[in-house]
Amino acid sequence: MDKNEKITMLKNYxxxxxxxxxxxxxxxxxxxxxxxxxxxxxxxxxxxHYVDTEFVAPKWFNKLTNKFILVIDNIDSISKEExxxxxxxxxxxxxxxxxxxKNVVIIVTAKKISRETINEEIYSLVAHxxx
Numbered sequence: 020m021d022k023n024e025k026i027t028m029l030k031n032y033x034x035x036x037x038x039x040x041x042x043x044x045x046x047x048x049x050x051x052x053x054x055x056x057x058x059x060x061x062x063x064x065x066x067x068h069y070v071d072t073e074f075v076a077p078k079w080f081n082k083l084t085n086k087f088i089l090v091i092d093n094i095d096s097i098s099k100e101e102x103x104x105x106x107x108x109x110x111x112x113x114x115x116x117x118x119x120x121k122n123v124v125i126i127v128t129a130k131k132i133s134r135e136t137i138n139e140e141i142y143s144l145v146a147h148x149x150x
Contacts, residue, residue, distance in 0.1 A: 022044060025042070025044050025148050025149065028148050029042060029045075029148055032124075032146055032148065033088070033124050033126075036122070036124050037146075038144070038145060038146040039109045039124075039125035039126070039127060039144060039145045039146070040124070040125070040126050040127065040145060040146050040147075040148060041094075041126075041127040041128075041129065041132060041137075041142070041145040041146070041147045041148070041149070042126060042127070042128055042129075042147075042148050042149055043128070043129050043130060043131065043132045043149040044148075044149055045128065046092070046093075046128060047090035047092035047093070047126075047128050048092075050088055050090055050126060051088075052086050052087055052088055053086055053088035053089065053090045053126070054079050054082045054083055054086045054088070054089050054090070055090045055092050056079050056089065056090065056091050056092065057092050057093065058091055058092060058093045058094040058095075058096055058097050058102070058105075059093070059096055059097050062104055064077060064078075064079070065077060065104060065105075065108075065114060066114055066115045067080075067114065067115040067116065067117060074115070074116065076114075076115075076117045077114065080114065080117055080119075083119065083120060083123055084120075086123075087122050087123055087124060088123070088124045088125075088126055089119065089123055089124070089125050089126070090125075090126045090127075090128060091105055091108070091125065091126070091127045091128070092128050093128060093129065093130065094127050094128065094129050094137065094141070095129035095130055095131055095132070095136040095137060096130075099136075099137070099138040099139075099141075100138070102137070102138040102141045103138060103140065103141070105127075105141065106140065106141070106144070108125065109125065109127070109141065109144040109145065110144050112125070127141075127145055132147060132149055
């Protein structure tokens with residue numbers, strides 16, 4: 020499949036918004052209208068936190084009001100065990116008590132998608148477009 024075919028398929032998945040999408044042919048910084056969450060983020064950056072007695076959403080989550088794509092960038096740059104911190108986001112479309120807006124599409128990027136680099140459970144939750 021050439022790059023144009025992959026981009027067409029990606030556009031179709033974005034329109035349908037049925038599953039998170041895993042790709043290996045575009046870096047997160049090249050995806051327009053997106054909020055980029057680096058895969059190597061600290062778990063405290065991923066989840067909400069307390070401010071005094073109120074539990075608040077993480078900073079990246081609040082940026083989704085103006086964007087419609089959430090990119091988990093470079094997931095293959097972290098261990099397969101650490102990748103599991105994204106299960107709730109990919110499977111249930113939420114983080115802590117905060118649900119993603121319905122129109123938000125999740126894209127997961129990687130440089131190399133293989134059994135050696137991607138956790139099997141993570142891979143089972145996404146549509147893979149790539150090599």
